[in-house]
Amino acid sequence: MEPLREVAGRAIPFGAKNVDTDVIIPAHWLKTITRDGLGQGAFETLRADPDNLFDSANFKGAPILIAGDNFGCGSSREHAAWALLDLGITAVIAPSFSDIFSSNAFKNGILTVVLPQSAIDRLMEVAQTDPVHIDLGSQTVTTPFQDRFEFEIDAFRKACLLEGLDEVGLTLSRDSAISAYENRSRGQTPWLATGELVS
Amino acid sequence: MASKPRTLYEKIWDAHVVERRDDDTCLIYIDRHLVHEVTSPQAFEALRLAGRTVRRPDLTLAVPDHNLPTTARRDAAGLPIPIADLESAQQLAALTRNAPEFGIRLIGDADAEQGIVHVVGPEQGFSLPGATIVCGDSHTACHGGLGALAFGIGTSEVEHVLATQTLLLKQSKAMEVRVEGELGPGVSAKDVVLHITGVLRASGGTGYVIEYTGSAIRDLSVEGRLTISNMAIEHGARAGLIAPDEVTFAYVKGRPYAPKGAEWDAAVTWWRTLATDPGASYDKVVVIDAADIAPSVTWGTSPEDVLPITGFVPAPESFADPSKQDAARKSLAYMGLMAGQKLTDIEVQNVFIGSCTNSRIEDLRAAAAVLKGRTKAANVRWAIAVPGSGLVKRQAEAEGLDQIFLAAGFEWREPGCSACLAMNPDKVPAGERCASTSNRNFVGRQGPGARTHLLSPAMAAAAAVTGRLADVRELS
Numbered sequence: 198m199e200p201l202r203e204v205a206g207r208a209i210p211f212g213a214k215n216v217d218t219d220v221i222i223p224a225h226w227l228k229t230i231t232r233d234g235l236g237q238g239a240f241e242t243l244r245a246d247p248d249n250l251f252d253s254a255n256f257k258g259a260p261i262l263i264a265g266d267n268f269g270c271g272s273s274r275e276h277a278a279w280a281l282l283d284l285g286i287t288a289v290i291a292p293s294f295s296d297i298f299s300s301n302a303f304k305n306g307i308l309t310v311v312l313p314q315s316a317i318d319r320l321m322e323v324a325q326t327d328p329v330h331i332d333l334g335s336q337t338v339t340t341p342f343q344d345r346f347e348f349e350i351d352a353f354r355k356a357c358l359l360e361g362l363d364e365v366g367l368t369l370s371r372d373s374a375i376s377a378y379e380n381r382s383r384g385q386t387p388w389l390a391t392g393e394l395v396s
Numbered sequence: 397m398a399s400k401p402r403t404l405y406e407k408i409w410d411a412h413v414v415e416r417r418d419d420d421t422c423l424i425y426i427d428r429h430l431v432h433e434v435t436s437p438q439a440f441e442a443l444r445l446a447g448r449t450v451r452r453p454d455l456t457l458a459v460p461d462h463n464l465p466t467t468a469r470r471d472a473a474g475l476p477i478p479i480a481d482l483e484s485a486q487q488l489a490a491l492t493r494n495a496p497e498f499g500i501r502l503i504g505d506a507d508a509e510q511g512i513v514h515v516v517g518p519e520q521g522f523s524l525p526g527a528t529i530v531c532g533d534s535h536t537a538c539h540g541g542l543g544a545l546a547f548g549i550g551t552s553e554v555e556h557v558l559a560t561q562t563l564l565l566k567q568s569k570a571m572e573v574r575v576e577g578e579l580g581p582g583v584s585a586k587d588v589v590l591h592i593t594g595v596l597r598a599s600g601g602t603g604y605v606i607e608y609t610g611s612a613i614r615d616l617s618v619e620g621r622l623t624i625s626n627m628a629i630e631h632g633a634r635a636g637l638i639a640p641d642e643v644t645f646a647y648v649k650g651r652p653y654a655p656k657g658a659e660w661d662a663a664v665t666w667w668r669t670l671a672t673d674p675g676a677s678y679d680k681v682v683v684i685d686a687a688d689i690a691p692s693v694t695w696g697t698s699p700e701d702v703l704p705i706t707g708f709v710p711a712p713e714s715f716a717d718p719s720k721q722d723a724a725r726k727s728l729a730y731m732g733l734m735a736g737q738k739l740t741d742i743e744v745q746n747v748f749i750g751s752c753t754n755s756r757i758e759d760l761r762a763a764a765a766v767l768k769g770r771t772k773a774a775n776v777r778w779a780i781a782v783p784g785s786g787l788v789k790r791q792a793e794a795e796g797l798d799q800i801f802l803a804a805g806f807e808w809r810e811p812g813c814s815a816c817l818a819m820n821p822d823k824v825p826a827g828e829r830c831a832s833t834s835n836r837n838f839v840g841r842q843g844p845g846a847r848t849h850l851l852s853p854a855m856a857a858a859a860a861v862t863g864r865l866a867d868v869r870e871l872s
Contacts, residue, residue, distance in 0.1 A: 215698050228463065230441070266719075293602055304552035305552065353421045365559050367564075368559075368564065371423060393454055394652055
């Protein structure tokens with residue numbers, strides 16, 4: 198994963214609430230066996246409208262998406278995160294995110310920024326004409342007009358994003374702790390410690 | 397020293413902590429991993445590229461379900477019938493190749509045990525109370541109906557579990573949703589969970605693990621509990637839980653992967669300790685009176701858009717929140733509905749009985765009880781019943797349910813996810829309505845332009861015979 202320190206540029210003032218993963222990437226795009234090329238299917242239904250925001254001259258290729266409450270609800274498909282990345286989006290700002298989506302986003306180096314609705318409203322206004330700047334180190338979102346919004350982020354996620362850490366590699370280095378757990382489990386809950394067919 | 401009272405969730409969590417980091421992130425051990433063809437190819441590919449192996453193939457079970465056509469899979473000579481959609485075929489082939497390459501058991505497309513992962517896991521006794529269970533699918537919460545901590549994960553997490561048998565997680569907040577009282581006639585587990593989703597809204601459970609409690613939940617069969625827990629994600633909760641009890645133990649006992657002999661006794665002894673302790677506290681409690689729950693249907697494009705079948709399509713202005721007003725306007729336009737329309741006046745052209753929410757034997761029995769001696773209305777163009785697994789199908793056939801469905805004008809299909817998300821050929825045409833026992837009424841979910849109304853199996857059967865959304869209580 199590439200390290201991520203800041204995201205700056207145009208922000209798509211999308212604003213919709215309860216944007217589900219079927220809207221972000223419809224199911225027929227899930228038949229791929231790679232992570233690439235999903236930008237084409239991102240927001241397919243909305244982009245069928247020739248006047249859609251995503252393909253407009255101002256917002257095509259914008260790195261930031263501003264959305265409403267409960268962004269990414271629905272399915273666990275990581276294709277939603279891959280589709281956003283392929284579209285060029287590396288940060289989403291919303292009042293709340295579904296748990297699975299924010300985890301998927303984070304694992305692909307997409308920053309999810311949680312801000313209150315009042316801040317979202319202001320950023321939606323700014324985004325119409327001007328860029329937005331997100332700095333992960335200082336956990337702030339700023340605009341050219343002196344707006345400054347601070348956001349919270351889990352310390353572990355922040356460190357992983359800043360350093361571009363490989364989480365699987367990190368956990369594999371804890372092999373001895375995992376083995377110790379497995380040994381304990383064999384003694385305490387032996388029926389969970391094996392998934393073999395029992396005859 | 398007496399230990400602090402804990403919830404069911406905390407007990408399962410604590411029992412699975414491999415280690416706790418300074419920032420409270422925990423490495424959590426995963427007992428059971430279900431794998432299907434859609435969310436796994438990129439995970440296997442990443443392992444291959446990094447030269448990594450699967451740590452515990454014995455705790456992993458692969459089953460294809462999303463892409464499989466629900467028409468016959470073998471010809472008269474027993475040879476595989478090719479899948480017309482090449483991308484679906486390629487994704488299924490990837491699972492068939494990846495499972496043996498990484499030493500993982502695969503239940504194949506023509507095996508009697510094949511079915512939707514969330515039906516197969518409990519049915520095989522692979523999913524057990526007190527276990528941590530994951531799958532690259534948001535409806536994994538389903539297994540929480542057995543008292544397991546089960547949740548959906550993304551493909552990067554699938555890779556993480558394959559490689560390490562663990563996940564790095566922060567403990568969620570705990571919510572209790574208590575449903576007290578007796579369910580009225582015609583009210584099923586599906587109506588209960590739709591009602592809960594209406595109360596909590598689509599995001600009410602975000603950040604929480606929900607434990608469903610109360611007499612109405614305790615009185616449900618295990619299959620009903622699986623239906624409730626299945627839709628936890630539709631109100632935002634990554635996992636739903638129902639305390640395991642004697643009903644659960646009776647369900648699990650004797651299943652192929654369930655513990656046997658002395659291990660069974662030890663398991664039951666441990667499972668009995670898992671129920672939430674008196675005095676344990678939840679971060680949030682929601683209480684629902686079972687008497688308030690009617691047979692329910694959705695009218696919009698979010699599962700929170702739910703109403704009793706006796707209701708009317710709401711006016712967008714009736715919502716206090718301006719963004720909900722806007723969403724409701726868009727939903728009504730998409731659904732082709734007018735504010736004030738009586739729900740029972742809405743005609744349907746399609747009926748789908750199936751999905752991980754409602755495709756178990758009790759679901760099929762409930763639908764068949766309404767269909768018996770009746771046929772689908774003339775305006776219902778397409779009605780299909782898709783059993784959740786080959787074993788459910790076989791059981792239904794042994795009970796003669798297939799004949800009731802066929803006589804009523806339904807198609808009787810092979811098991812799979814089918815028209816719930818329309819990744820296989822089972823799609824609802826644009827502009828047409830479907831009375832569906834599935835879990836999501838999102839825009840385009842059952843096919844581009846398809847209009848979904850979520851309801852219970854008995855209500856779906858009632859819609860089939862009347863040709864419109866109907867109150868099942870008036871049919872029985």
